[in-house]
Amino acid sequence: xxxxxxxxxxxxxxxxxxxxxxxxxxxxxxxxxxxxxxxxxxxxxxxxxxxxxxxxxxxxxxxxxxxxxxxxxxxxxxxxxxxxxxxxxxxxxxxxxxxxxxxxxxxxxxxxxxxxxxxxxxxxxxxxxxxxxxxxxxxxxxxxxxxxxxxxxxxxxxxxxxxxxxxxxxxxxxxxxxxxxxxxxxxxxxxxxxxxxxxxxxxxxxxxxxxxxxxxxxxxxxxxxxxxxxxxxxxxxxxxxxxxxxxxxxxxxxxxxxxxxxxxxxxxxxxxxxxxxxxxxxxxxxxxxxxxxxxxxxxxxxxxxxxxxxxxxxxxxxxxxxx
Amino acid sequence: xxxxxxxxxxxxxxxxxxxxxxxxxxxxxxxxxxxxxxxxxxxxxxxxxxxxxxxxxxxxxxxxxxxxxxxxxxxxxxxxxxxxxxxxxxxxxxxxxxxxxxxxx
Numbered sequence: 342x343x344x345x346x347x348x349x350x351x352x353x354x355x356x357x358x359x360x361x362x363x364x365x366x367x368x369x370x371x372x373x374x375x376x377x378x379x380x381x382x383x384x385x386x387x388x389x390x391x392x393x394x395x396x397x398x399x400x401x402x403x404x405x406x407x408x409x410x411x412x413x414x415x416x417x418x419x420x421x422x423x424x425x426x427x428x429x430x431x432x433x434x435x436x437x438x439x440x441x442x443x444x445x446x447x448x449x450x451x452x453x454x455x456x457x458x459x460x461x462x463x464x465x466x467x468x469x470x471x472x473x474x475x476x477x478x479x480x481x482x483x484x485x486x487x488x489x490x491x492x493x494x495x496x497x498x499x500x501x502x503x504x505x506x507x508x509x510x511x512x513x514x515x516x517x518x519x520x521x522x523x524x525x526x527x528x529x530x531x532x533x534x535x536x537x538x539x540x541x542x543x544x545x546x547x548x549x550x551x552x553x554x555x556x557x558x559x560x561x562x563x564x565x566x567x568x569x570x571x572x573x574x575x576x577x578x579x580x581x582x583x584x585x586x587x588x589x590x591x592x593x594x595x596x597x598x599x600x601x602x603x604x605x606x607x608x609x610x611x612x613x614x615x616x617x618x619x620x621x622x623x624x625x626x627x628x629x630x631x632x633x634x635x636x637x638x639x640x641x642x643x644x645x646x647x648x649x650x651x652x653x654x655x656x657x658x659x660x661x662x663x664x
Numbered sequence: 665x666x667x668x669x670x671x672x673x674x675x676x677x678x679x680x681x682x683x684x685x686x687x688x689x690x691x692x693x694x695x696x697x698x699x700x701x702x703x704x705x706x707x708x709x710x711x712x713x714x715x716x717x718x719x720x721x722x723x724x725x726x727x728x729x730x731x732x733x734x735x736x737x738x739x740x741x742x743x744x745x746x747x748x749x750x751x752x753x754x755x756x757x758x759x760x761x762x763x764x765x766x767x768x769x
Contacts, residue, residue, distance in 0.1 A: 365682065366665050366682050366683065367681050367682055367683030367684075367687045367688075367691070368683075368687065369687070385680075421691065423679075423681055423683070423687075423691055424681055424682045424683070425679065425680065425681055425682070426667035426668075426680040426681055426682045426700065429667075429700060429702070429703060430703065431703065432703040432704070432705060432706070432709070433706075434706045434708050434709055441677075441680075442680070443667075443679045443680035443681050443682075444679050444681075459680075620716070621716050622713060622716070642708075643712075644705075644706070644708070644709035644712055644713070652682060653681075653682070
């Protein structure tokens with residue numbers, strides 16, 4: 342299987358002379374200088390569910406974390422930044438619900454505590470017993486308190502029914518993940534804006550830059566300089582194997598060696614779900630930066646991983662610095 | 665830095681955060697802190713994976729020796745034919761998937 346290494350880098354841009362600060366680990370942050378800043382606190386996404394069955398069952402994606410947004414005047418003092426952990430991917434042989442994401446928060450003297458709860462884990466369900474996942478709520482934001490996208494209830498009519506995870510709501514309530522019932526098809530995760538590619542394009546097409554689909558979506562960058570990169574390593578791949586996406590939902594199916602997996606979407610988006618009659622291991626996509634993980638639905642007695650939830654994140658965008 | 669599962673005195677889940685142990689203890693005092701672990705692959709799945717990989721290797725070996733099998737004067741052809749038969753028989757033997765057939769000669 343591939344080895345994923347990921348990081349999100351912050352950087353100035355969009356005309357701002359100040360660096361965007363990104364926190365993905367809990368810390369006591371010593372604000373170095375008084376500043377006015379936009380602060381985004383985002384909870385972690387839930388992981389997707391797993392089901393291995395030839396019956397009409399669902400594997401739902403996880404809900405996205407909530408998003409609290411404030412315009413704050415910060416002092417040169419300590420602030421406590423807590424970062425929720427994404428719901429752990431479910432590995433299974435039968436069925437299992439996904440895991441909930443953790444809550445993120447920012448607190449400190451003189452500011453209203455901002456809390457963004459995690460999304461719930463995806464649910465595996467039968468045709469007669471449906472329940473979806475819900476996005477995390479948010480409190481304490483002076484501008485927005487957006488609930489993350491979830492996954493609606495679905496009644497499956499075929500095997501291999503799955504959904505993507507919910508997307509984070511940066512500007513409004515997060516977008517839900519969508520259901521897909523086709524064999525070996527992707528289920529889109531919730532997006533932050535724009536379109537997405539959902540296809541069965543293979544790794545070879547990607548590797549050689551053969552991006553040939555019409556109506557290619559425009560890549561949007563809600564935070565200038567913030568991007569997601571990951572590496573894909575496989576003995577059967579020669580080159581190139583590093584990918585970078587800044588936003589939007591760009592999940593796609595890849596096959597290499599004895600696995601089928603789905604490339605991650607951009608930050609804040611839900612991971613795509615996957616499921617089908619492949620006889621090999623299958624891996625749904627993880628959510629990124631608060632997005633919910635995709636559900637994994639495959640045939641009886643087969644093994645795979647659902648998508649993990651995206652970790653929480655706090656983003657501080659200074660507007661002005663100094664007294 | 666780990667992911668800590670934080671539970672209260674009654675065992676109820678409180679939060680799961682990415683932090684140091686010290687941060688978790690300070691932010692959530694009087695709780696229990698458990699490092700979240702990566703889920704283990706079930707034993708059945710591990711066997712399934714080994715069989716999948718073995719079959720893939722076998723198929724590759726058959727593909728790469730196909731031209732030799734169809735060329736009468738190919739060097740070491742008799743051993744290659746024996747090897748190919750062993751590859752075909754391998755999944756039904758007790759050696760599958762642990763011990764791979766070897767090409768003689």
